[in-house]
Each structure stands twice: as C-alpha cells, then as structure tokens.
Amino acid sequence: MKIDPENQQVELGYQVIAKRITSLLDEQASNIDAKAASKLSYARQQALANMAKPSSGMSISQNGVIRLFGNYWYQHRLLLTLLMCTLSLLALLARHNMVNQEEAEQGDAYLLASDFPPEVYSNEGFGTWLSENSQQ
Amino acid sequence: MAVRKLAAIIIFALISLLAANLAIAEDGSDQPWASLNDDQRKVLAPLANDWDALRPWQRERMLEIANDYPKMPADRQERVQQRLNSWSRMTPFERENARKRFQQFKSLPPEKKEELRKQWHEYRQASPEKRQELRTQHPEIFGTEDVER
Amino acid sequence: MATRQELSDFLTQVERRAFKQTAYAVRDEHAALDIVQDAMMKLSVKYAARPSSEFPMLFQRILQNAIRDFWRRQKVRNIWTSLLSSFSITGEDGEDSDPLEAITSSNHDGRNEPEVQLEQRQTMALIEDALTKLPARQREAFVMRYWEDMDVAETALAMGCSQGSVKTHCSRAVRFLAVTLEKHGLAEQVLARRLSSKKGVGDED
Numbered sequence: 026m027k028i029d030p031e032n033q034q035v036e037l038g039y040q041v042i043a044k045r046i047t048s049l050l051d052e053q054a055s056n057i058d059a060k061a062a063s064k065l066s067y068a069r070q071q072a073l074a075n076m077a078k079p080s081s082g083m084s085i086s087q088n089g090v091i092r093l094f095g096n097y098w099y100q101h102r103l104l105l106t107l108l109m110c111t112l113s114l115l116a117l118l119a120r121h122n123m124v125n126q127e128e129a130e131q132g133d134a135y136l137l138a139s140d141f142p143p144e145v146y147s148n149e150g151f152g153t154w155l156s157e158n159s160q161q
Numbered sequence: 162m163a164v165r166k167l168a169a170i171i172i173f174a175l176i177s178l179l180a181a182n183l184a185i186a187e188d189g190s191d192q193p194w195a196s197l198n199d200d201q202r203k204v205l206a207p208l209a210n211d212w213d214a215l216r217p218w219q220r221e222r223m224l225e226i227a228n229d230y231p232k233m234p235a236d237r238q239e240r241v242q243q244r245l246n247s248w249s250r251m252t253p254f255e256r257e258n259a260r261k262r263f264q265q266f267k268s269l270p271p272e273k274k275e276e277l278r279k280q281w282h283e284y285r286q287a288s289p290e291k292r293q294e295l296r297t298q299h300p301e302i303f304g305t306e307d308v309e310r
Numbered sequence: 311m312a313t314r315q316e317l318s319d320f321l322t323q324v325e326r327r328a329f330k331q332t333a334y335a336v337r338d339e340h341a342a343l344d345i346v347q348d349a350m351m352k353l354s355v356k357y358a359a360r361p362s363s364e365f366p367m368l369f370q371r372i373l374q375n376a377i378r379d380f381w382r383r384q385k386v387r388n389i390w391t392s393l394l395s396s397f398s399i400t401g402e403d404g405e406d407s408d409p410l411e412a413i414t415s416s417n418h419d420g421r422n423e424p425e426v427q428l429e430q431r432q433t434m435a436l437i438e439d440a441l442t443k444l445p446a447r448q449r450e451a452f453v454m455r456y457w458e459d460m461d462v463a464e465t466a467l468a469m470g471c472s473q474g475s476v477k478t479h480c481s482r483a484v485r486f487l488a489v490t491l492e493k494h495g496l497a498e499q500v501l502a503r504r505l506s507s508k509k510g511v512g513d514e515d
C-alpha cells in the first residue's frame with residue numbers, strides 16, 4: 026500500500042481541526058442559558074428518581090401531572106393484548122356452546138318431515154323470497 | 162424478562178384450554194355407532210358410514226331426529242327417511258341456514274304458506290320439461306337441480 | 311450494574327452537550343429539551359442495569375432514535391403545512407442565508423464589539439450552522455467520535471452501522487466542516503486556538 030505523505034498530512038490536519046471544533050462546542054455547551062440548564066437539571070433528578078423502580082406505575086411528567094399506571098399499561102401492552110385475546114376466545118367458546126345447546130332443542134326431524142325437502146330451505150334465494158313475502 | 166415469561170405462560174394456558182375444550186366435547190357425548198340401540202340405528206341407517214366422522218353436536222342433532230321419529234305418522238317418517246341422506250351431506254353452515262329459514266317459513270301468514278305448497282304440488286305433478294321451465298322461472302323456490310323427493 | 315451515583319455523574323456531565331447536539335439536529339431548542347429529558351428517563355428506566363461504561367453509547371442511541379422520530383413527525387406535519395401554504399400568498403423563507411451576515415448585523419447596543427469577540431461569535435455561528443447542515447449520519451458520527459470521544463466500535467453500535475461506515479461518515483463530516491471554515495477564512499482562527507486541558511492533547515487514531 027502506497028503511503029501518501031501529503032494526503033496523510035491533510036488528514037491529520039483535519040483531525041486537529043475536528044478536535045478544536047469540538048472544544049469550541051464544549052465551551053458553547055457549558056454556557057447555555059440558565060433556564061435550559063435548570064430544566065436539564067430537573068430532568069436529571071426525575072430520571073434518577075425513577076431508577077430501579079421500573080414498573081411502579083407512577084411517573085410525574087413535566088407538567089406535574091401524575092400519570093398513574095399510564096406507563097405501566099404501556100410497558101405491559103403485550104400482556105394486555107394477550108389477555109384480551111384470551112377473554113375473547115373464551116367468550117367465543119362459551120357462545121358456541123350455548124348456541125349448540127339452543128339448537129339442539131329444535132327438532133330437525135320436523136324440518137325434514139315438512140312440506141318441502143331440505144334443499145328448499147338451504148337455498149339462498151329462498152331466503153330472499155321469504156323476506157319479501159313475510160312483509161306483505 | 163418477566164413479561165415474556167408471563168406471556169409464554171398465557172399462550173400455553175390458551176392452548177391447553179383449547180385442547181381441553183375439544184377433549185371434553187369428545188368425551189362428553191361420545192356415541193359411537195355401536196352404542197346406538199336398534200331403533201336409532203334403523204332411523205339413522207343412511208348415516209351409518211359417516212357417523213364416526215360427525216362432530217359430537219352433529220351426532221346429538223341426528224339422535225334428536227331419531228328420538229322424534231317414532232312420534233310421527235308414517236308418511237312423515239317416510240319423508241324423514243328419504244331426506245336424511247341429503248341432509249347429512251350438507252355442510253353445518255347450510256343446515257344452520259336451513260333451520261333459520263324453516264322458522265321463517267313457519268311464521269309466514271297462512272295464505273303465503275298455502276301459495277308455496279300449491280306451487281310445489283304443481284311442480285311435482287309436472288313433466289321433466291315443465292319442471293325445468295319452472296326451475297328456470299323460479300330458482301328461488303325450486304332450486305337449480307331437480308330434487309327427488 | 312450501574313449505581314445511582316454513576317448514573318448521576320454520567321447525566322450531569324453529558325446533559326448540556328446532549329442538549330446542544332440535539333438542538334443542532336432538530337433546529338429547535340424547545341423540542342431538544344423535551345427529547346433530552348425523555349432520553350434521560352429512558353436511560354434510567356430501561357438501562358439502569360447495564361454497566362455505566364455502556365452509558366455513552368446507549369444514551370447516544372436513545373437520542374438519535376428520538377431525533378429520527380422527531381423528523382418523522384415533522385415530515386407528516388410538513389405535508390399539511392405545504393398543502394396549506396400553497397394556498398397562502400406569503401412566500402417561503404427557506405433560503406439559505408449567510409450565517410455570518412446575521413452575526414455582523416446584530417450589534418444591538420451600538421457599541422463597537424471587540425474584534426476578537428466578534429470573530430469568536432462568527433466562528434461559533436459558522437460551526438453551528440455547518441453542523442446543522444450536515445447530513446444526519448455524518449453529524450452523528452462526528453458528534454460521537456470527536457465530541458463524545460467514543461471509539462469506533464461504540465459509535466458503530468450506537469449508530470447501528472458498520473465500523474467502516476462510521477469512518478466514512480466521520481471523514482466526510484470533518485472535511486465539510488474544515489472546508490466551510492476555510493471558505494470563510496476562519497480556519498486559522500480555529501487552529502490557533504489552544505486546546506483546553508480537559509481534552510487529550512494529540513490526534514485521534
């Protein structure tokens with residue numbers, strides 16, 4: 026690999042500039058206005074206060090409003106989603122069971138023994154005919 | 162993470178619940194063909210081959226039919242026998258719809274019921290060509306295929 | 311496992327820099343404050359269990375993600391603004407203005423500012439403006455490597471890219487800044503400046 030001394034010099038020069046720039050930036054950063062500085066300090070206290078208490082469920086936002094459990098539910102949204110799914114599934118199963126029991130009380134034998142074959146009742150179009158004729 | 166662990170537990174619980182539900186259903190009304198009495202087997206003869214494939218609640222419905230059957234007059238019994246095959250071949254969805262529409266029909270005003278019965282009487286008396294014509298004109302009543310009663 | 315003292319120390323020394331860095335990135339001091347506050351909270355709540363040596367990398371990553379989210383929301387907002395503005399008569403003021411122009415014309419009280427101080431303000435304004443103008447990735451790499459003194463591996467982790475990319479972004483950023491300064495004849499001013507004792511003397515690897 027060819028060593029390009031001139032290029033290296035330029036690169037080093039750039040490095041020096043970079044460090045000098047950042048030291049200027051440091052100075053600038055240490056001189057931010059008092060209001061911003063105090064807000065940052067306050068935020069730091071808040072953050073420290075919440076350390077080692079990840080799911081206490083209580084947090085005080087900047088406005089001083091206490092968000093009770095707000096953070097807790099957000100953190101455990103996976104859990105919550107699963108819970109909802111379980112409940113819906115259980116509800117569905119229960120309903121299905123109930124429907125089954127209901128239907129078992131009606132006799133299919135009477136349907137089969139009626140004036141028309143079951144194909145008539147299972148006919149989609151018949152449903153339309155029925156709706157039209159039951160209203161008149 | 163504790164949350165993940167809990168989530169895994171819930172998933173496992175869900176699956177076991179499902180499995181249990183299905184298992185209970187199987188055991189609760191497990192009525193193999195062999196366990197039916199002679200009268201039931203006589204009525205449900207067309208279903209003998211498919212019996213094991215039926216779901217428990219479907220078997221219960223069929224058994225209901227077998228129970229109601231003896232209370233009926235002969236001509237009705239005949240109808241049940243004739244139609245049981247096609248009934249068992251329908252999907253549960255179709256059967257549900259049929260049941261709903263049967264109830265709807267029963268609540269029609271008497272003149273409407275009579276009208277429909279007349280039309281069907283006409284259909285049964287008609288020649289095959291005439292029946293084809295009637296089916297084309299009123300598919301909603303006569304369907305799209307010739308139904309052997 | 312970091313101690314409370316370690317977290318406190320870290321936040322104390324990083325908070326002002328983080329604020330400025332974020333302000334350059336989002337061009338809004340108000341938003342920058344919010345972002346830094348949130349980032350502190352996130353670090354404390356989610357990463358308190360990590361060793362404190364990982365804090366610089368983690369904190370930077372949190373900040374960069376938050377900045378990215380900010381711009382994503384801005385984009386949505388801007389769609390509406392641009393739709394609305396197409397109906398209004400006032401023109402857009404997105405023209406690039408010379409940052410030095412703003413500085414030189416801001417002699418409010420009429421007194422003649424000492425030359426040195428004016429030049430310093432001009433230099434600072436130029437640097438800040440240039441930083442703001444950098445593409446996001448280049449700015450991130452520059453800030454982390456040169457301002458936060460993170461090594462290449464840490465920077466790569468925080469930025470979610472390869473170490474090679476980090477080096478590329480860095481060199482481009484520095485080149486741009488250096489060229490900008492040279493263009494305005496302020497490169498020497500910057501080079502002449504003595505390094506403060508806090509930073510290590512000498513060049514980076």
